Amino acid sequence: MSPDPIGPPEATQVPRYAGPATFARLPRIDQVTRADVAVLGVPFDGGVSYRPGARFGPGHVRESSRLLRQYNPAQDVSPFATQQVVDAGDVTCNPFDIPEALDAVERQARELLDGGARLLTIGGDHTVALPLLRAVTARHGQVAVVHFDAHLDTWDTYFGAAYTHGTPFRRAAEEGLIDPEASMHLGIRGPVYARSDFDDDTRLGFSVVTAPFVELEGVAAAVERLRARVGDRPVYVSVDVDVLDPAFAPGTGTPEAGGLTTRELLVMLRAFADLNLVSADVVEVAPAYDHAQITGIAAAHLGYELICAMAPRPPADPAAKIQPERA
Ligand SMILES: [Mn+2]
Numbered sequence: 001m002s003p004d005p006i007g008p009p010e011a012t013q014v015p016r017y018a019g020p021a022t023f024a025r026l027p028r029i030d031q032v033t034r035a036d037v038a039v040l041g042v043p044f045d046g047g048v049s050y051r052p053g054a055r056f057g058p059g060h061v062r063e064s065s066r067l068l069r070q071y072n073p074a075q076d077v078s079p080f081a082t083q084q085v086v087d088a089g090d091v092t093c094n095p096f097d098i099p100e101a102l103d104a105v106e107r108q109a110r111e112l113l114d115g116g117a118r119l120l121t122i123g124g125d126h127t128v129a130l131p132l133l134r135a136v137t138a139r140h141g142q143v144a145v146v147h148f149d150a151h152l153d154t155w156d157t158y159f160g161a162a163y164t165h166g167t168p169f170r171r172a173a174e175e176g177l178i179d180p181e182a183s184m185h186l187g188i189r190g191p192v193y194a195r196s197d198f199d200d201d202t203r204l205g206f207s208v209v210t211a212p213f214v215e216l217e218g219v220a221a222a223v224e225r226l227r228a229r230v231g232d233r234p235v236y237v238s239v240d241v242d243v244l245d246p247a248f249a250p251g252t253g254t255p256e257a258g259g260l261t262t263r264e265l266l267v268m269l270r271a272f273a274d275l276n277l278v279s280a281d282v283v284e285v286a287p288a289y290d291h292a293q294i295t296g297i298a299a300a301h302l303g304y305e306l307i308c309a310m311a312p313r314p315p316a317d318p319a320a321k322i323q324p325e326r327a
Contacts, residue, residue, distance in 0.1 A: 007080035022087035036083035047127030053286035060287035064296025109135035123283030144182035180205025187243035251290025
Protein backbone atom coordinates (compact mmCIF):
# COMPACT_ATOMS: atom_id res chain seq x y z
CA MET A 1 0.00 0.00 0.00
CA SER A 2 1.56 3.27 -1.10
CA PRO A 3 1.55 6.16 1.34
CA ASP A 4 -0.83 9.06 0.70
CA PRO A 5 0.54 11.55 -1.80
CA ILE A 6 2.40 14.53 -0.37
CA GLY A 7 1.14 17.83 -1.78
CA PRO A 8 2.23 21.44 -1.44
CA PRO A 9 2.56 22.92 2.08
CA GLU A 10 -0.53 24.72 3.43
CA ALA A 11 -0.50 28.28 2.10
CA THR A 12 -1.99 29.42 5.41
CA GLN A 13 1.16 28.12 7.17
CA VAL A 14 3.88 28.78 4.59
CA PRO A 15 3.44 31.84 2.35
CA ARG A 16 3.32 30.96 -1.33
CA TYR A 17 6.11 33.35 -2.17
CA ALA A 18 8.56 31.93 0.41
CA GLY A 19 11.38 29.51 -0.27
CA PRO A 20 12.90 28.14 -3.46
CA ALA A 21 10.37 27.48 -6.23
CA THR A 22 9.31 24.00 -7.23
CA PHE A 23 6.43 23.52 -9.67
CA ALA A 24 3.20 24.37 -7.78
CA ARG A 25 5.26 24.22 -4.52
CA LEU A 26 5.26 20.43 -4.84
CA PRO A 27 7.86 18.26 -3.10
CA ARG A 28 11.13 17.49 -4.83
CA ILE A 29 11.57 13.96 -6.07
CA ASP A 30 14.10 13.17 -3.32
CA GLN A 31 11.52 14.11 -0.67
CA VAL A 32 9.03 11.35 -1.60
CA THR A 33 9.11 7.61 -2.14
CA ARG A 34 7.40 7.48 -5.53
CA ALA A 35 6.39 9.65 -8.48
CA ASP A 36 3.17 9.15 -10.44
CA VAL A 37 3.72 12.39 -12.32
CA ALA A 38 7.17 13.98 -12.58
CA VAL A 39 7.56 17.63 -13.58
CA LEU A 40 10.90 17.75 -15.37
CA GLY A 41 12.71 20.91 -16.45
CA VAL A 42 14.83 21.01 -19.59
CA PRO A 43 16.86 24.23 -19.62
CA PHE A 44 18.06 23.94 -23.21
CA ASP A 45 17.71 26.39 -26.11
CA GLY A 46 20.53 25.36 -28.42
CA GLY A 47 18.02 24.62 -31.19
CA VAL A 48 16.31 28.00 -31.53
CA SER A 49 16.22 29.79 -34.88
CA TYR A 50 15.12 33.28 -33.76
CA ARG A 51 14.97 34.79 -30.25
CA PRO A 52 17.01 32.76 -27.74
CA GLY A 53 16.24 32.42 -24.02
CA ALA A 54 14.03 29.36 -23.47
CA ARG A 55 16.84 27.84 -21.37
CA PHE A 56 15.46 30.04 -18.60
CA GLY A 57 11.93 28.68 -19.12
CA PRO A 58 11.82 25.96 -16.42
CA GLY A 59 12.89 28.32 -13.64
CA HIS A 60 10.45 31.00 -14.79
CA VAL A 61 7.49 28.62 -15.02
CA ARG A 62 8.23 27.26 -11.54
CA GLU A 63 8.41 30.80 -10.16
CA SER A 64 5.12 31.63 -11.94
CA SER A 65 3.38 28.51 -10.57
CA ARG A 66 3.32 29.44 -6.87
CA LEU A 67 -0.34 30.43 -6.94
CA LEU A 68 -1.68 27.12 -8.30
CA ARG A 69 -4.10 25.60 -5.79
CA GLN A 70 -5.04 22.02 -4.95
CA TYR A 71 -8.58 21.70 -6.32
CA ASN A 72 -9.47 22.27 -9.97
CA PRO A 73 -13.22 22.88 -10.32
CA ALA A 74 -13.05 22.84 -14.13
CA GLN A 75 -12.07 19.16 -14.06
CA ASP A 76 -13.54 18.39 -10.60
CA VAL A 77 -10.24 16.92 -9.47
CA SER A 78 -7.59 17.36 -6.75
CA PRO A 79 -4.56 16.39 -8.82
CA PHE A 80 -2.04 16.37 -5.94
CA ALA A 81 -4.24 14.22 -3.66
CA THR A 82 -5.00 11.31 -6.00
CA GLN A 83 -1.50 10.90 -7.45
CA GLN A 84 2.00 11.72 -6.25
CA VAL A 85 3.16 14.69 -8.31
CA VAL A 86 6.77 15.74 -7.82
CA ASP A 87 9.27 18.24 -9.15
CA ALA A 88 12.08 16.17 -10.65
CA GLY A 89 14.42 19.12 -11.15
CA ASP A 90 16.26 19.93 -14.36
CA VAL A 91 18.08 17.79 -16.89
CA THR A 92 21.75 18.75 -17.07
CA CYS A 93 22.04 19.62 -20.75
CA ASN A 94 25.23 20.39 -22.62
CA PRO A 95 24.65 23.89 -24.07
CA PHE A 96 27.30 23.41 -26.77
CA ASP A 97 26.47 19.96 -28.13
CA ILE A 98 22.91 19.34 -29.34
CA PRO A 99 23.08 15.53 -29.79
CA GLU A 100 24.64 15.15 -26.34
CA ALA A 101 21.94 17.37 -24.82
CA LEU A 102 19.20 15.33 -26.51
CA ASP A 103 20.75 12.10 -25.20
CA ALA A 104 20.75 13.53 -21.68
CA VAL A 105 17.04 14.42 -21.96
CA GLU A 106 16.17 10.96 -23.27
CA ARG A 107 18.17 9.24 -20.54
CA GLN A 108 16.56 11.14 -17.68
CA ALA A 109 13.09 10.87 -19.19
CA ARG A 110 13.51 7.09 -19.55
CA GLU A 111 14.61 6.77 -15.94
CA LEU A 112 11.49 8.54 -14.70
CA LEU A 113 9.17 6.64 -17.06
CA ASP A 114 10.76 3.32 -16.06
CA GLY A 115 10.03 4.25 -12.44
CA GLY A 116 6.35 4.40 -13.35
CA ALA A 117 5.92 8.18 -13.71
CA ARG A 118 4.20 10.12 -16.39
CA LEU A 119 6.08 13.23 -17.45
CA LEU A 120 5.16 16.85 -17.63
CA THR A 121 8.27 18.42 -19.11
CA ILE A 122 8.87 22.18 -19.03
CA GLY A 123 11.16 23.49 -21.78
CA GLY A 124 13.44 24.55 -23.14
CA ASP A 125 13.00 24.93 -26.86
CA HIS A 126 10.98 22.51 -28.98
CA THR A 127 14.01 20.45 -29.99
CA VAL A 128 13.53 18.57 -26.71
CA ALA A 129 10.25 17.00 -27.88
CA LEU A 130 12.29 14.55 -29.98
CA PRO A 131 14.22 12.85 -27.14
CA LEU A 132 11.05 12.93 -25.03
CA LEU A 133 9.17 11.08 -27.77
CA ARG A 134 12.04 8.59 -28.06
CA ALA A 135 11.74 7.89 -24.32
CA VAL A 136 7.94 7.74 -24.28
CA THR A 137 7.70 5.39 -27.27
CA ALA A 138 10.35 3.10 -25.74
CA ARG A 139 7.79 2.55 -23.00
CA HIS A 140 4.44 2.83 -24.77
CA GLY A 141 5.22 2.12 -28.42
CA GLN A 142 4.12 4.50 -31.15
CA VAL A 143 2.00 7.38 -29.82
CA ALA A 144 -0.53 9.78 -31.23
CA VAL A 145 1.07 13.20 -31.00
CA VAL A 146 -1.23 16.16 -30.39
CA HIS A 147 0.90 19.20 -31.03
CA PHE A 148 -0.30 22.71 -30.13
CA ASP A 149 1.83 25.29 -31.94
CA ALA A 150 1.74 28.25 -34.30
CA HIS A 151 4.26 26.33 -36.42
CA LEU A 152 4.30 22.89 -38.02
CA ASP A 153 7.80 22.01 -36.71
CA THR A 154 8.10 19.42 -39.48
CA TRP A 155 10.71 21.26 -41.52
CA ASP A 156 13.77 19.33 -42.66
CA THR A 157 16.92 21.32 -41.80
CA TYR A 158 18.12 24.84 -40.95
CA PHE A 159 21.61 25.77 -42.16
CA GLY A 160 22.10 22.06 -42.69
CA ALA A 161 21.22 21.25 -39.08
CA ALA A 162 18.76 18.38 -38.60
CA TYR A 163 18.10 18.78 -34.86
CA THR A 164 16.49 22.17 -34.21
CA HIS A 165 13.30 23.50 -32.70
CA GLY A 166 11.68 23.64 -36.16
CA THR A 167 12.31 19.98 -37.02
CA PRO A 168 11.48 17.65 -34.09
CA PHE A 169 8.27 16.21 -35.55
CA ARG A 170 9.82 15.42 -38.94
CA ARG A 171 12.60 13.52 -37.16
CA ALA A 172 10.03 11.81 -34.92
CA ALA A 173 7.99 10.76 -37.95
CA GLU A 174 11.11 9.47 -39.74
CA GLU A 175 12.03 7.46 -36.64
CA GLY A 176 8.55 5.90 -36.54
CA LEU A 177 7.75 7.41 -33.15
CA ILE A 178 4.42 8.96 -34.10
CA ASP A 179 1.22 7.25 -35.21
CA PRO A 180 0.61 8.67 -38.70
CA GLU A 181 -3.09 7.78 -38.51
CA ALA A 182 -3.69 9.70 -35.30
CA SER A 183 -1.36 12.69 -34.97
CA MET A 184 -2.26 16.33 -35.43
CA HIS A 185 -1.32 19.97 -35.01
CA LEU A 186 -3.65 22.57 -33.48
CA GLY A 187 -3.33 26.34 -33.63
CA ILE A 188 -1.25 26.53 -36.82
CA ARG A 189 -1.18 29.98 -38.40
CA GLY A 190 0.90 32.56 -40.14
CA PRO A 191 3.03 32.49 -43.26
CA VAL A 192 5.19 29.48 -44.11
CA TYR A 193 7.97 28.98 -46.68
CA ALA A 194 5.77 27.39 -49.34
CA ARG A 195 2.40 25.76 -49.82
CA SER A 196 4.22 22.44 -50.20
CA ASP A 197 5.17 22.61 -46.49
CA PHE A 198 1.63 21.43 -45.78
CA ASP A 199 1.90 18.55 -48.28
CA ASP A 200 5.12 17.36 -46.61
CA ASP A 201 3.41 17.63 -43.24
CA THR A 202 0.42 15.54 -44.35
CA ARG A 203 2.75 12.93 -45.78
CA LEU A 204 4.52 12.70 -42.41
CA GLY A 205 1.22 11.79 -40.72
CA PHE A 206 -0.28 14.98 -39.31
CA SER A 207 -3.69 16.52 -39.74
CA VAL A 208 -4.10 20.23 -39.04
CA VAL A 209 -6.60 22.33 -37.11
CA THR A 210 -5.64 25.94 -37.76
CA ALA A 211 -6.09 28.95 -35.49
CA PRO A 212 -8.58 30.46 -37.99
CA PHE A 213 -10.59 27.21 -37.76
CA VAL A 214 -10.84 27.70 -34.00
CA GLU A 215 -12.02 31.29 -34.56
CA LEU A 216 -14.61 30.38 -37.20
CA GLU A 217 -15.86 26.97 -35.98
CA GLY A 218 -15.15 27.27 -32.26
CA VAL A 219 -13.31 25.39 -29.56
CA ALA A 220 -15.90 22.58 -29.33
CA ALA A 221 -15.49 21.77 -33.02
CA ALA A 222 -11.70 21.69 -32.61
CA VAL A 223 -12.01 19.33 -29.63
CA GLU A 224 -14.37 17.12 -31.63
CA ARG A 225 -11.73 16.80 -34.38
CA LEU A 226 -9.09 16.04 -31.78
CA ARG A 227 -11.15 13.24 -30.21
CA ALA A 228 -12.00 11.74 -33.59
CA ARG A 229 -8.34 11.76 -34.64
CA VAL A 230 -6.84 10.34 -31.44
CA GLY A 231 -9.50 7.87 -30.30
CA ASP A 232 -8.29 5.66 -27.45
CA ARG A 233 -4.66 5.49 -28.58
CA PRO A 234 -1.84 6.44 -26.21
CA VAL A 235 -1.41 10.17 -26.75
CA TYR A 236 1.50 12.52 -26.15
CA VAL A 237 0.70 16.23 -25.90
CA SER A 238 3.28 18.82 -26.87
CA VAL A 239 2.40 22.46 -26.21
CA ASP A 240 4.54 25.19 -27.74
CA VAL A 241 3.46 28.26 -25.77
CA ASP A 242 3.58 30.27 -29.02
CA VAL A 243 0.29 28.59 -29.96
CA LEU A 244 -1.10 31.38 -27.76
CA ASP A 245 -1.43 34.85 -29.21
CA PRO A 246 1.48 37.16 -28.32
CA ALA A 247 -1.07 39.06 -26.19
CA PHE A 248 -1.28 35.96 -23.97
CA ALA A 249 2.29 34.73 -24.36
CA PRO A 250 4.75 37.47 -25.27
CA GLY A 251 7.61 35.60 -23.61
CA THR A 252 8.53 33.22 -26.40
CA GLY A 253 11.09 32.95 -29.17
CA THR A 254 9.05 32.83 -32.37
CA PRO A 255 5.82 34.80 -31.83
CA GLU A 256 3.05 34.91 -34.48
CA ALA A 257 -0.02 37.17 -34.44
CA GLY A 258 -3.52 35.71 -34.44
CA GLY A 259 -3.15 32.92 -31.89
CA LEU A 260 -5.39 31.20 -29.35
CA THR A 261 -6.41 32.73 -26.07
CA THR A 262 -5.24 31.06 -22.87
CA ARG A 263 -8.91 30.36 -22.08
CA GLU A 264 -9.43 28.51 -25.38
CA LEU A 265 -6.32 26.40 -24.90
CA LEU A 266 -7.17 25.48 -21.30
CA VAL A 267 -10.58 24.21 -22.44
CA MET A 268 -8.93 22.10 -25.16
CA LEU A 269 -6.45 20.55 -22.72
CA ARG A 270 -9.30 19.43 -20.45
CA ALA A 271 -10.36 17.06 -23.23
CA PHE A 272 -7.38 14.84 -22.37
CA ALA A 273 -8.93 13.89 -19.02
CA ASP A 274 -10.83 11.08 -20.75
CA LEU A 275 -8.21 10.27 -23.38
CA ASN A 276 -5.19 8.02 -22.88
CA LEU A 277 -2.65 10.74 -22.01
CA VAL A 278 0.78 9.18 -21.44
CA SER A 279 2.97 12.28 -21.03
CA ALA A 280 3.18 15.92 -22.09
CA ASP A 281 5.43 18.94 -22.46
CA VAL A 282 5.07 22.72 -22.39
CA VAL A 283 7.95 24.40 -24.20
CA GLU A 284 9.35 27.65 -25.62
CA VAL A 285 8.80 29.94 -22.61
CA ALA A 286 11.51 32.62 -22.91
CA PRO A 287 11.25 34.90 -19.86
CA ALA A 288 13.44 37.72 -21.18
CA TYR A 289 10.50 38.78 -23.39
CA ASP A 290 7.84 38.17 -20.73
CA HIS A 291 6.10 40.88 -18.72
CA ALA A 292 4.52 40.47 -15.29
CA GLN A 293 4.78 36.64 -15.67
CA ILE A 294 2.03 36.68 -18.34
CA THR A 295 3.61 33.80 -20.26
CA GLY A 296 4.91 32.08 -17.14
CA ILE A 297 1.48 32.04 -15.52
CA ALA A 298 -0.12 30.79 -18.73
CA ALA A 299 2.45 27.97 -18.98
CA ALA A 300 1.99 27.08 -15.29
CA HIS A 301 -1.77 26.74 -15.79
CA LEU A 302 -1.34 24.73 -18.99
CA GLY A 303 0.92 22.34 -17.08
CA TYR A 304 -1.53 22.18 -14.19
CA GLU A 305 -4.43 21.37 -16.51
CA LEU A 306 -2.38 18.54 -18.06
CA ILE A 307 -1.48 17.16 -14.61
CA CYS A 308 -5.19 17.27 -13.75
CA ALA A 309 -5.97 15.39 -16.96
CA MET A 310 -3.53 12.67 -15.82
CA ALA A 311 -5.17 12.30 -12.39
CA PRO A 312 -7.01 9.04 -11.72
CA ARG A 313 -10.77 9.52 -11.53
CA PRO A 314 -13.21 7.66 -9.29
CA PRO A 315 -15.35 5.18 -11.31
CA ALA A 316 -17.82 7.16 -13.41
CA ASP A 317 -21.29 7.71 -12.02
CA PRO A 318 -23.51 7.69 -15.13
CA ALA A 319 -26.08 9.87 -13.35
CA ALA A 320 -23.46 12.60 -12.90
CA LYS A 321 -22.43 12.75 -16.53
CA ILE A 322 -23.63 16.27 -17.24
CA GLN A 323 -20.46 18.36 -17.01
CA PRO A 324 -20.63 20.96 -19.76
CA GLU A 325 -17.41 22.65 -18.64
CA ARG A 326 -15.48 19.43 -19.44
CA ALA A 327 -15.84 20.26 -23.17
MN1 LIG B 1 7.33 24.65 -31.79
